[in-house]
Every structure is written in C-alpha cells, then in structure tokens.
Amino acid sequence: MKFPGRLVFALCILGISFAEAEPALMEGIAAVVDGKPIMRSEYLNSLYRFQETPEGNAMSEADQRKYVLDQLIEEKVLLSRIDRDSIVITDTEVDQRVNAHLSQLAASQNTDLATLEKAIRAQLGISMAQYRDQLSKQIRGHIEMARVRQRHVGSITPTKKEVDAFFANYKDSIPQQFNCVLLSHIQLPILPDSMIVDSVKRIADALIDTLNLGMSFELLAKAHSQDTSAAKGGDLGYFKRGQLDPAFERALDALKNGQYSSNPVKTKLGWHIARVLGRKEDGVRSAQILLRTIPTAKDTAAVIALADSLQKNIKSTEAFAAAARKYSEDKSSNFAGGRLGWFQRNEMEPAYVEPVANLNVGEISEPVLIDGAYHLFRLDDSRQTRDLNLEEDYGKIEQMAATHLENQKLEALVKKWREEVHIEIRMTE
Numbered sequence: 001m002k003f004p005g006r007l008v009f010a011l012c013i014l015g016i017s018f019a020e021a022e023p024a025l026m027e028g029i030a031a032v033v034d035g036k037p038i039m040r041s042e043y044l045n046s047l048y049r050f051q052e053t054p055e056g057n058a059m060s061e062a063d064q065r066k067y068v069l070d071q072l073i074e075e076k077v078l079l080s081r082i083d084r085d086s087i088v089i090t091d092t093e094v095d096q097r098v099n100a101h102l103s104q105l106a107a108s109q110n111t112d113l114a115t116l117e118k119a120i121r122a123q124l125g126i127s128m129a130q131y132r133d134q135l136s137k138q139i140r141g142h143i144e145m146a147r148v149r150q151r152h153v154g155s156i157t158p159t160k161k162e163v164d165a166f167f168a169n170y171k172d173s174i175p176q177q178f179n180c181v182l183l184s185h186i187q188l189p190i191l192p193d194s195m196i197v198d199s200v201k202r203i204a205d206a207l208i209d210t211l212n213l214g215m216s217f218e219l220l221a222k223a224h225s226q227d228t229s230a231a232k233g234g235d236l237g238y239f240k241r242g243q244l245d246p247a248f249e250r251a252l253d254a255l256k257n258g259q260y261s262s263n264p265v266k267t268k269l270g271w272h273i274a275r276v277l278g279r280k281e282d283g284v285r286s287a288q289i290l291l292r293t294i295p296t297a298k299d300t301a302a303v304i305a306l307a308d309s310l311q312k313n314i315k316s317t318e319a320f321a322a323a324a325r326k327y328s329e330d331k332s333s334n335f336a337g338g339r340l341g342w343f344q345r346n347e348m349e350p351a352y353v354e355p356v357a358n359l360n361v362g363e364i365s366e367p368v369l370i371d372g373a374y375h376l377f378r379l380d381d382s383r384q385t386r387d388l389n390l391e392e393d394y395g396k397i398e399q400m401a402a403t404h405l406e407n408q409k410l411e412a413l414v415k416k417w418r419e420e421v422h423i424e425i426r427m428t429e
Helices: 006-012 040-051 061-084 091-108 113-124 128-152 160-173 194-212 217-224 228-232 246-253 297-313 317-327 350-356 390-418
Strands: 029-033 036-039 177-189 235-240 270-280 283-292 339-344 368-370 373-386 423-425
Touching (some): 029 040, 040 061, 061 128, 091 128, 113 128, 128 390, 160 390, 177 297, 177 317, 194 217, 217 228, 228 283, 246 270, 246 283, 297 373, 339 390, 350 368, 350 373
Antiparallel strands (some): 029 423, 177 339, 270 283
C-alpha cells in the first residue's frame, strides 16, 4: 500500500522550481477559493511537476488535472484559515528563516555567502535579491501551513498498536536508506566540580534575598545575569511548552504573573532565578537572572582523560555498550548502550560527519568536542542500502505514523472547511 499523497502533495507544490524554464503560459484564473484566486499558470506549473512524479505517471491526463486542481483548492482552503484564525507571520520571522536557510546552504557547500550569491546568479539566472524574495514567499507559506496545522491538529503520539498497523500497511512504500551507517556514542559533558556549583548557588541565594528586600528584578538582571537577555532586564520573551529546560519550566509553572522563584533553579547552564512576565494559551513570557557554573581547566582535563582511556581500552560492542550505560550523559541513548540508530550519511548531524567519516566497522573515533561535551562515536555497521524495520527503526517509523495520523485529521478538517467557503471553478479545460 502506498502513502496517502493528498496533503503531502499540497505542501510540495509550495516549492520553488528553478530546474528548467517553464513554457510560456496564457494567464487567467483557474478557480477562486474564499476570494483567493488560483491562477492558470500556477495550476499548469503544478500539473507539469506532478506529471513527472511516479504517482502522476500512473494516472490518466484527466485524473491528473482533477487531482492537481483539487490539491490547489485544498491548499487555498487551508490558507483561508490564516485570516479566519487571525494568524500573523511577521517579516522579521520570515527574514530570520531566510537568513538561516542561506547560512545552512552556504555551510553545506563549504562556501561563504558571497560565493553562494555568484552561484545563484550563474546557475539560476537571478540575483540574490530575487532569490531571497521567492524564498521568502515559500517560507512564509510553509510557516502559515505549520501554524494552521499546529492550531487545529497539534501533535499526535501514536500507540504501539497504531505504529505496528501503520508499518504493516505501508512498509512496501517506506523509502529505503542509502549509504547508511549504524552509530553508537558516549557523551561526556564537561561539568564544574561541586565547589563551583555550591559557590554560585550562594550568590544566587543572595540575589533572591535582595529581590525580597524590594530591589528591581530588571536592574539586578542587567547587573548580574550572564546571558544576552541581561540587556533587556532578563526578558526571554514568549516560549511554548517544551522549548525551555524542563527544570526551568517546572519553576515557571509554580509562579503567578510577576512572581519570581523563591529558590534558584539549576540547569546545565548554571543557576537561574526565574520570573513569569505573562502567559498565553500556548506559552509563557518569562525572565531570568542566570549565573553560569563554568568548568575549570582541571574539570576539562579530567573529561578528556576519561574519553582517551575509554577510546583506547574498549575493544568490543559489549564493552562499548557497558561504558555508555555507565558514563554517557545522553539520556536518550545511554540506557540502550549508546545506540543512536541508522543514519544516511547525507542526513547525519553536521557535527557527526567528520568524526565517523573514516571509521571502519567496529572502530571508535577520537574524542570530539560538541556543544560542551566530548563524544566517542562507534561505527557499528555500514550498508549501501537497507529497509527500515520496527526493531531498529521504531522511532523513525513512529514519527511517520504520527505524521500519517495528523494528515488524516487535517484532511477531515479540510473537507469540513471546504464546505464552509465559496469555491468557483472557472477553468473549462
């Protein structure tokens, strides 16, 4: 059985196609949905792209035309929720996404933005300003779709029974992995010793005493907080649940608007004095005074020595797994002996690529520093092609099942919304 393609295709047609010049098109309006036009050129461009897909090739031309127009109508029905739900996407948010995309694109090509601009002009025949403009429209559309989906569908966590049923129904159409590796790792964070942790906590306690005497939170944050938010009086802005450190969020949950924590909150960064500035339905605006607990050179040297010792002395899969369970601080993998799972090499975390690039199966990498922790990677297996399975790839298949269930829920909503808006089809051919 194949994946259902309706809303998946609706998202794909938002993409920008620069691959080849489209034929000259006679402009006109193909349909109007809730006052929003679907242009004839938009419809034909989408039709040409769909006809090149395996799914499109399996259909008659009449079915292709009906399918594509139907998807464009459903896209416009979805976008009609933007106004109805008063969803606002700021230019600043779009610009940040565009800048991040361009930086990632340049990094993936191991070049700088100036060289990337020359490549865009040479290969696409457009200026960087034109590319940014078209990319902005694409990204804005994706953000709008995501906000509608988030508001009305949310995230679904499938049961094991649902994951099993999804895999049984769709396993033949789940893509294979190519040029893939099976990795395990041991994560050894550089942590300050207890004397530093305790001394910084005493400073945080003293600041809370000062707040209790009536001192301004904003002034203390500006004077003492070791964070970029200090310049704004500690204001962190709005964050949705799950985006902040769990300990920090738990402290916020216990506070009313305007209150600050009566005890310092410990995270991997240090000690925080947390404050609630305001709440929304989907998040909280908070502030903090952060006092960092910074490891010494001695602390770093101890971690490096441990990493070197493990790298030299571990000789087997079983020994690596035992060391991961004993030493690794990565709670998502240490219980499983450090097993990270299978990755396609071109989809690996960028920081993982170089350490494992030249490993043979069974070898362990030299210690590598990533985000304040030393990592040891072990190449457990390597294959040119493989099929996903429930035993080794449950997490990936679970996410596919979740997306499938979310799409089903969204499709039902779109069907309902479609009956609530005026749709006029003008194209007769």
